[in-house]
Amino acid sequence: MTVPAPAADQVSRRYATLTFVRGALAALMVALAVGLLSALYSVPALGESMRKLGIQFTALRPLHTIFASAWIFLGGMAVVHRFLQEEGGPLKPGERLRLRGQVLLWAFAGLGILITLPLGITSGREYMGHHPLLSIPIFAGWLLFCWNYFGIAGRGFWQRPVYVMMWAVGSLFFVYTFTEQHAYLLPGVFGDPVVDRQIQWKACGTLVGSFNLFVYGTAIFLGEKITGDKSYGQSRTAWALLGIGLLNSFTNYTHHTYHLPQSHLVKWIGFCVSMTELLILLKVVGELSALVRAESEGGRTETAAGRCVTRILLGSAKWWTAAMLVSSILISVPPLNALVHGTYVVTGHAMGTTIGIDTMILLAAMSWLLRERPSTEVGVRKPVDCKQICRTAIGLNIAAGALAFWLHFAGLVDGVTRYLHPVGAGQAFAYRPAWLQASIGPVFAICGLALFGFFVMLLRRWVPVAFAPFDPEMLGEPVSGWPLEQSPEEREDPSGIPAC
Amino acid sequence: MRPGHRKLLLGFLAACFFGQTALVYSDPTPTTPLSEEALGGARTWHANNCQSCHQIYGFGGFLGPDLTNVAARYPGTALDGWLTHVLAGTGQMPHFALDEGERAGLAAFLREVDTTGIGQARVGPGDSGGFAAGELPWWEYE
């Protein structure tokens, strides 16, 4: 279980990976804290008290969505740097400079957003709620990253595994979509609310496509590393998934725009492509059953047991994919879309996918990356993966499931009520049944609190490992899920999964 | 998958992306730019981040209602009065200290947005453009 001693030039690359892991976890913690506050805000009495304390939802929501996206991008980027660790060779001076620039620019942007939004400085836009000036360091950081990434991954590009392509397309997509998100700065776009929304929805679709590519790439890379089987990244199915997934990511946002006055052709394309998601769904379910079968036939190996949290998180992402595709197909069928669009169903879908799929895969990746830290560096053997943590991962899924279910359910009730009892001229806004009006905020807050609690239980274990000081001299045995000096026979638990 | 096929796949996807982009940017559906007053309202809307709780065409946060067609329910100057009322702070909507000009701008903005189309499948009884029950032409929402 000793990691092969990395070459001296590997040290910097290892540090780069760790830096992105830390950044990702920090962004996740911010997203969770403001997410919880936003959910509490939806309880009227609590919202009132928060306003008195000067805590505004207008700052909380953009902070939440920005840092949630940052967590996804940074988590993916940590894995990309883990890949570069193997492929990059010695870190060249120019590359090091760009890497430093990227980290500093993003740290500046992150802190800037964290300070300016609560002060009420905002663009007032969805997902990009920060002041547009802060977009400059973010954008510049991406360009520096692309330069470094393509400098290494560009060599022999067409022979490389599918995840290299996914990250490449994801980065280019980001650069494109980020620019497009700022189209509103043009007076011609800002001054035409319909055109503004046409472009904004399109850009958001691509943004989601971009981070999905980072996450899918991560999942395949992780699978390859854990199983040691390099064939999947080269397989026809993996490439087909890239194709269908990508096609979807730039057309299926149109299920949000069925009602927008625009060309029907765009809607038709969106509808048809959305339906191809069914193919992915079938594929995913197929792979899932194969996975379960293989596991029951093969039994649990020692390494598999030590990776219980990685396995649980990856496994749950598959179930979430299936569930969220059903939800997305429902949103794509026009009469149903008409019912539920503009309700909490959309939030349920957005959070269901970002938490259930993206976050689960990224947490699995974090567990794997953190376990690689030399235990000598971390000081003591801090468990990253053990029985209690695995239980936490299950609890996390249940709480996230409850939150997503509640949002879908509440949104559906809203949609049906809105349809059956439209609000007439001069009438006040209440279209929601009284029981839902009374319960929607509290249940949201309770589910949010539970989810937050499970995240805290998990991060309480991982954050000390991630933030233990980096020591370039320290190499050796990785942090592991259980005391390494114990042999499997010595362990009391026959399942081989250690207690914490 | 062979490199040649990979290039083909990527080329195909890039073509689709640019095709889709061209389609969106050359959309022939006629739209109307905002008037000067409504443009001021749009700026107030952004500066106060109203969209963190409200949607226009379903785009925005979900704590408050979609406002695409709120003007249809408050015809004429009724909307100005209603805005003054809600901006003072309701149950969940915070108080916004806006002056009369800003409120008038917001009202103009919401009135002009209302004329562009229907923000939700059904926002009001027939007259404001809603559909009759059982009649949801899926491809045509405007």
Ligand code: HEM
């Ligand atoms: C403690 C856990 C969390 C709580 C309590 C929470 C709560 C919330 C709340 C209150 C909103 C605003 C809904 C609205 O009115 O529009 C929201 C939106 C959102 N959250 Fe979370 N959140 C949590 C974790 C996360 C995580 C981990 C992610 C992803 C990494 C995430 C992604 C999002 C996204 C993408 C939206 C925007 C949804 C939309 O389109 O409306 N959330 N969340």
